[in-house]
Amino acid sequence: MISAIARGLSNSTLANITQNTTARVSIETTLKAIGRPGFILIDNDIDSQTKKYAATKEFLYQAICLAVYLMVIPPVFKKTSFALGKKIFGKTHPEFSKFNNLAEYLDYHKFATKSFTNRRATLCKTHSINKFKHHNLREDLYTKENPDKYDLIKGCVEAGSFIGSILGLAIFAPQISHYTIHPIMNFLGMNKNPKEKNQKA
Amino acid sequence: MSFTARLENVLTKLGKNNSPTIVAMGIATAKGICRPIFTMMDEHEKPEKKRYTAIREGLTEVIAIPVYYASGVVTKFIADKLANKKFFMDKNTLSAIKKGNITPQIQQAITQAEKLTKENLPKIRTSLNFVGVCVSALFLIPFICSVAIKPIMKKVNSRNTSVSDNKVQTINNKYTNLYNPKTQIIGNKAFNTFRSTSSGMKVGGL
Numbered sequence: 001m002i003s004a005i006a007r008g009l010s011n012s013t014l015a016n017i018t019q020n021t022t023a024r025v026s027i028e029t030t031l032k033a034i035g036r037p038g039f040i041l042i043d044n045d046i047d048s049q050t051k052k053y054a055a056t057k058e059f060l061y062q063a064i065c066l067a068v069y070l071m072v073i074p075p076v077f078k079k080t081s082f083a084l085g086k087k088i089f090g091k092t093h094p095e096f097s098k099f100n101n102l103a104e105y106l107d108y109h110k111f112a113t114k115s116f117t118n119r120r121a122t123l124c125k126t127h128s129i130n131k132f133k134h135h136n137l138r139e140d141l142y143t144k145e146n147p148d149k150y151d152l153i154k155g156c157v158e159a160g161s162f163i164g165s166i167l168g169l170a171i172f173a174p175q176i177s178h179y180t181i182h183p184i185m186n187f188l189g190m191n192k193n194p195k196e197k198n199q200k201a
Numbered sequence: 202m203s204f205t206a207r208l209e210n211v212l213t214k215l216g217k218n219n220s221p222t223i224v225a226m227g228i229a230t231a232k233g234i235c236r237p238i239f240t241m242m243d244e245h246e247k248p249e250k251k252r253y254t255a256i257r258e259g260l261t262e263v264i265a266i267p268v269y270y271a272s273g274v275v276t277k278f279i280a281d282k283l284a285n286k287k288f289f290m291d292k293n294t295l296s297a298i299k300k301g302n303i304t305p306q307i308q309q310a311i312t313q314a315e316k317l318t319k320e321n322l323p324k325i326r327t328s329l330n331f332v333g334v335c336v337s338a339l340f341l342i343p344f345i346c347s348v349a350i351k352p353i354m355k356k357v358n359s360r361n362t363s364v365s366d367n368k369v370q371t372i373n374n375k376y377t378n379l380y381n382p383k384t385q386i387i388g389n390k391a392f393n394t395f396r397s398t399s400s401g402m403k404v405g406g407l
Contacts, residue, residue, distance in 0.1 A: 006285075009324065009328040011324075028334065153216065154215075165228055171231075
């Protein structure tokens with residue numbers, strides 16, 4: 001049992017996801033969007049109308065956070081940080097010019113984190129046969145047991161994601177949700193908090 | 202060391218090990234600062250409600266930061282326990298080791314398992330760390346908040362109400378004295394413009 005857990009946790013796909021800020025924050029937000037409204041609905045101390053209102057509001061907030069995050073982070077912050085890294089460290093670190101764009105580097109990194117046998121097998125598959133055919137990248141992946149992962153490039157991308165996550169989740173998302181939640185709640189017919197409704201009645 | 206060299210060091214470390222705990226703590230810190238500020242800036246809400254919401258939001262993030270940190274420490278401890286070579290061996294090798302029957306093949310399997318353990322330790326650490334962050338965000342933080350925030354908010358509320366009650370009481374006293382027909386108007390300090398204590402010249406000529 002423990003052996004299976006240890007092997008599962010050392011899975012390279014899982015490790016790749018957990019090393020990726022965007023994937024991690026997206027998973028966390030999705031879990032919050034499902035879990036928090038669920039907990040509100042389970043709570044027996046609140047009346048059903050309030051529960052429904054609070055759960056919908058929480059779900060909408062988390063869903064808007066996720067949408068804003070996914071719209072802003074990958075296209076803006078990751079690409080910008082890669083370009084900035086190239087500009088700042090490009091002269092002293094020629095590895096930046098080995099990759100045509102960010103997507104190619106991220107794909108390379110995915111291959112580099114796989115186990116040696118698994119990586120060789122995947123590189124031979126038809127959809128990967130023409131990948132990385134420049135700057136000896138394919139040879140490195142195919143022949144070296146531990147190919148260079150270019151940690152500086154990865155660090156630049158993750159720093160961009162980190163800054164973007166903070167800006168996205170702490171500044172943009174609350175502002176956008178502030179202006180969008182109430183119209184959506186109105187549309188759903190849940191515009192007023194049941195407590196306030198009762199007080200007015 | 203120049204700024205670029207320092208930045209390069211930090212980014213390389215981040216590229217090697219991008220810890221989920223640090224990111225979660227960073228986001229919680231930013232949320233703890235920004236969300237209460239945005240709440241207080243909302244002009245459509247009542248001041249009392251705004252203050253309550255802002256304190257509640259700030260407290261939630263203040264609780265979240267140490268919980269994330271603790272989850273990182275605990276999951277690292279568990280990961281170190283899980284990264285044991287016996288979990289990366291098959292049953293035959295394990296039984297052969299127990300019997301003391303160590304052939305060259307078994308020795309090779311042990312070496313292979315040791316190598317795997319060393320390779321997989323960082324992966325296990327980050328994966329478990331992420332699981333810890335998810336569990337904290339989903340279960341631990343809401344649970345601790347529901348237990349801890351209510352009494353804190355009650356205290357804050359009671360302090361606010363007692364302060365505002367005192368203010369209201371003093372104002373009421375002042376006006377009851379003022380409009381009390383039994384009180385002598387001449388003797389009332391509220392109407393005494395030229396008090397004996399305020400006579401004489403003050404600094405600044407006022």
